[in-house]
Amino acid sequence: MTEELKSQRYLVLSPELDPLRLGSGWTVDDLSKPQVIIESTFGDSHPGSVGLLDVVEEVRAGVSEAGGHGARYFTTDICDGEAQGHDGINYSLPSRDAIANMIEIHASATPFDAGVFVASCDKGMPAHLMAVGRLNIPSVVVPGGVMDAGPNLLTLEQLGMYAARYERGEIGLEEFEFAKHNACPSCGACSFMGTATTMQVTAEALGLALPGTALLPATSAELKEQARAAGRRAVELARAGLCPRDIVTRESFENLILVHAAISGSTNSLLHIPAIAREFGIEITADDFDRLHRGAVYLLNIRPAGKWPAQFFHYAGGVPRIMEEIRGRLHLDVMTVTGKTLGENLDELRANGYYERCERQLEPWGLTREDIIRPADDPIGRDGSIAILHGNLAPDGAVVKHTVVPREMFHAVLRARPFDCEEEALDAVLHHRVEPGDAVIIRYEGPKGSGMPEMFYTTEAISSDAELGASIALITDGRFSGASKGPAIGHVSPEAAAGGPIALVEEGDRIAIDIPSRSIVLLVDEETLAKRRAAWKPPVKALSGYARRYAQHVTSGSKGAIFDDMLEEALS
Numbered sequence: 001m002t003e004e005l006k007s008q009r010y011l012v013l014s015p016e017l018d019p020l021r022l023g024s025g026w027t028v029d030d031l032s033k034p035q036v037i038i039e040s041t042f043g044d045s046h047p048g049s050v051g052l053l054d055v056v057e058e059v060r061a062g063v064s065e066a067g068g069h070g071a072r073y074f075t076t077d078i079c080d081g082e083a084q085g086h087d088g089i090n091y092s093l094p095s096r097d098a099i100a101n102m103i104e105i106h107a108s109a110t111p112f113d114a115g116v117f118v119a120s121c122d123k124g125m126p127a128h129l130m131a132v133g134r135l136n137i138p139s140v141v142v143p144g145g146v147m148d149a150g151p152n153l154l155t156l157e158q159l160g161m162y163a164a165r166y167e168r169g170e171i172g173l174e175e176f177e178f179a180k181h182n183a184c185p186s187c188g189a190c191s192f193m194g195t196a197t198t199m200q201v202t203a204e205a206l207g208l209a210l211p212g213t214a215l216l217p218a219t220s221a222e223l224k225e226q227a228r229a230a231g232r233r234a235v236e237l238a239r240a241g242l243c244p245r246d247i248v249t250r251e252s253f254e255n256l257i258l259v260h261a262a263i264s265g266s267t268n269s270l271l272h273i274p275a276i277a278r279e280f281g282i283e284i285t286a287d288d289f290d291r292l293h294r295g296a297v298y299l300l301n302i303r304p305a306g307k308w309p310a311q312f313f314h315y316a317g318g319v320p321r322i323m324e325e326i327r328g329r330l331h332l333d334v335m336t337v338t339g340k341t342l343g344e345n346l347d348e349l350r351a352n353g354y355y356e357r358c359e360r361q362l363e364p365w366g367l368t369r370e371d372i373i374r375p376a377d378d379p380i381g382r383d384g385s386i387a388i389l390h391g392n393l394a395p396d397g398a399v400v401k402h403t404v405v406p407r408e409m410f411h412a413v414l415r416a417r418p419f420d421c422e423e424e425a426l427d428a429v430l431h432h433r434v435e436p437g438d439a440v441i442i443r444y445e446g447p448k449g450s451g452m453p454e455m456f457y458t459t460e461a462i463s464s465d466a467e468l469g470a471s472i473a474l475i476t477d478g479r480f481s482g483a484s485k486g487p488a489i490g491h492v493s494p495e496a497a498a499g500g501p502i503a504l505v506e507e508g509d510r511i512a513i514d515i516p517s518r519s520i521v522l523l524v525d526e527e528t529l530a531k532r533r534a535a536w537k538p539p540v541k542a543l544s545g546y547a548r549r550y551a552q553h554v555t556s557g558s559k560g561a562i563f564d565d566m567l568e569e570a571l572s
Contacts, residue, residue, distance in 0.1 A: 007035040010111035034068040034238040040118035043076025048121035051187030062231025075102040077124035090451035094550040099127035114238035120144030122195035126272035133279030138237035140230040141209045143200035145218030147188030149309040156183045157192045160460030188218025191310040192303040198265040204319045205256040207336035251331035261296035261384035264305045275560035293384025299374045315361040316372035325376040391521040396493035396558040406470040409487040414439035416509040436471035445478030446495025447554040447561040456481040493558035504532040
C-alpha cells in the first residue's frame with residue numbers, strides 16, 4: 001500500500017525530499033509513512049485562532065496513532081471585529097481568497113497523501129473549504145469550536161448595541177467598559193450564530209467534518225478528542241483514496257442550505273457557499289438559497305435571532321439534531337468523510353447515545369433540547385431565514401435575513417437617503433439625521449468598491465434604536481456581520497462601483513420593499529434613470545497592493561465575490 005501513496009511516488013522525482021524532511025525533524029521511519037499536511041489558521045490574531053495550536057497537536061497525535069506523520073502549516077486569518085471602525089475591514093473578505101491560495105501553494109508545492117484542515121472563523125473556514133475542493137486530496141476538516149459566554153451570558157455581538165447606546169448617552173462609561181472587558185472570556189469563535197459558526201456548521205453539513213464536531217466549546221476536552229480522531233481518519237482516507245470530490249455533490253449543498261435555513265445562518269453564507277461550491281465544480285446561486293428556504297423550517301433559538309449563546313447549540317445535539325429534525329427533506333444517501341452515508345451516520349449517533357450525552361450538558365441550566373432546537377412540527381418559523389429580492393434596484397439580487405426583520409418592514413415604501421460610504425451613514429443615524437420612513441442607502445462598499453466591508457456599526461445603531469429599527473431600512477451593496485439584525489438588505493448587485501442602479505439613487509427617491517414577494521423596486525421611471533446613468537461617473541478610490549488587484553478582478557457579491565479568472569475555471 002505504501003508504494004501507492006503520492007508521497008512515495010514523488011521520492012523518485014525529488015531526491016531532495018528525504019534529506020530536507022530529515023532536516024525538519026522527521027525520522028527515517030517517518031519518511032515511509034502516509035504524510036499528512038495539517039493546515040490551520042493558528043496565530044495570535046484573535047480568539048478564534050489563538051487556541052488552535054492545541055487542536056493541531058491533537059490532530060498530529062491522531063495521525064501518528066494511525067501510522068502516519070503530520071506536518072504543521074499555518075496561514076492565520078484576520079478578525080472582522082478587530083478590523084471594524086477603520087479601513088482594515090476592507091481587507092476582510094479579500095483575505096478569504098488569499099488564504100485559500102496560500103493553502104493551495106502549501107499542499108501543492110510539497111507532496112502529501114492527505115490533509116487535515118483546522119479553522120474556526122468566518123474567512124478562515126470558508127478559505128479552508130475552498131482549498132479542500134480545489135486540492136481534492138483525502139481531507140478532514142476540524143472546526144475549532146466556540147468561546148464561552150461571559151457574565152450573564154454576555155456575548156460579543158451585543159457590543160455594537162452597547163457602543164450605540166453609549167454614543168447616544170443611554171449608558172455610562174463604566175457599563176460600556178464592563179461589556180468590552182468581559183465579552184470574550186476564552187478562545188474560540190464568537191458565541192452566536194454569526195458567519196464563523198455558520199461556516200463551522202457548513203463544514204459538517206457538507207460531510208467534510210466528523211459528525212457532531214461543529215461548535216464544540218473551544219475549551220472542552222471533547223474538541224481535543226475529536227481533533228485526534230480526525231487525524232486518525234485522515235490516514236485512513238489516504239490509504240482508501242477517498243477524496244473530497246468523491247464526497248461532496250450538489251445534493252450535499254442542498255442539504256447544507258436546508259440546514260442553513262433551520263439555523264438562520266449568516267447572510268455572508270451567500271458569498272462563501274457559492275465560492276466553496278465552485279471549487280468542487282458545482283454552481284450554487286442565491287436563487288438556490290431562496291428556492292430551498294421557501295417552506296423550510298427555522299428551528300434554532302440561538303443569538304442573534306434567538307436567546308442563547310452558541311455553545312448551547314452543541315448541548316442540544318448540534319448539526320446532527322438539526323438534521324434529524326429535517327431528515328425527511330434531506331438527501332440521506334450522500335457520502336461523508338466517515339466513509340458512510342449521512343443516513344448511516346445519523347442512525348449510528350442515535351444508537352450510540354450521542355444525543356443523551358449532549359443533552360446532559362443542558363441540565364445545569366434547567367433547559368431541554370426543545371428550548372434550543374425546536375421540533376420540526378413546532379418550528380420558530382416556516383419560511384427559512386433568507387430571502388433574495390429582485391427588482392430594478394437589484395437586477396442580480398439582494399439578500400435579507402427576514403427572521404431578524406421587524407414585521408412592520410416586510411412591506412414598505414421609503415424615502416431614499418443615499419450615502420457614498422458607511423462612515424457618513426453611521427454619523428447620520430447616531431445623530432438623529434435619519435427619520436422614520438427613510439431608506440439609508442450605503443453604496444460603493446461592494447467588492448469592487450472597497451472590498452465589501454461589513455456595515456456592522458450602522459446595523460447595530462439602527463436595530464438598537466426602537467423607533468428606527470421598526471421604521472427604516474438599510475440597503476447596501478456591502479455586506480453585514482453574521483451578528484447583524486434588523487431591517488438590513490445587502491449584497492445589492494450589480495454594485496455601485498460597477499455602475500449598478502444603486503449608484504443612480506438620489507435623495508428623496510421612493511423605494512418599495514416587499515419581502516414576501518421578493519421585490520425591491522426604485523420608483524423612478526426608466527427615462528429619468530437613463531439620464532442619470534449617462535451622467536454617472538465612478539468615484540476614484542486610492543487603492544494599492546492586494547486591495548487594488550482584488551477590486552480590479554473580483555466578481556459581484558451575487559457570484560460569491562471570487563476572482564473573475566476563477567469564475568469559469570472552477571466549473572470547467
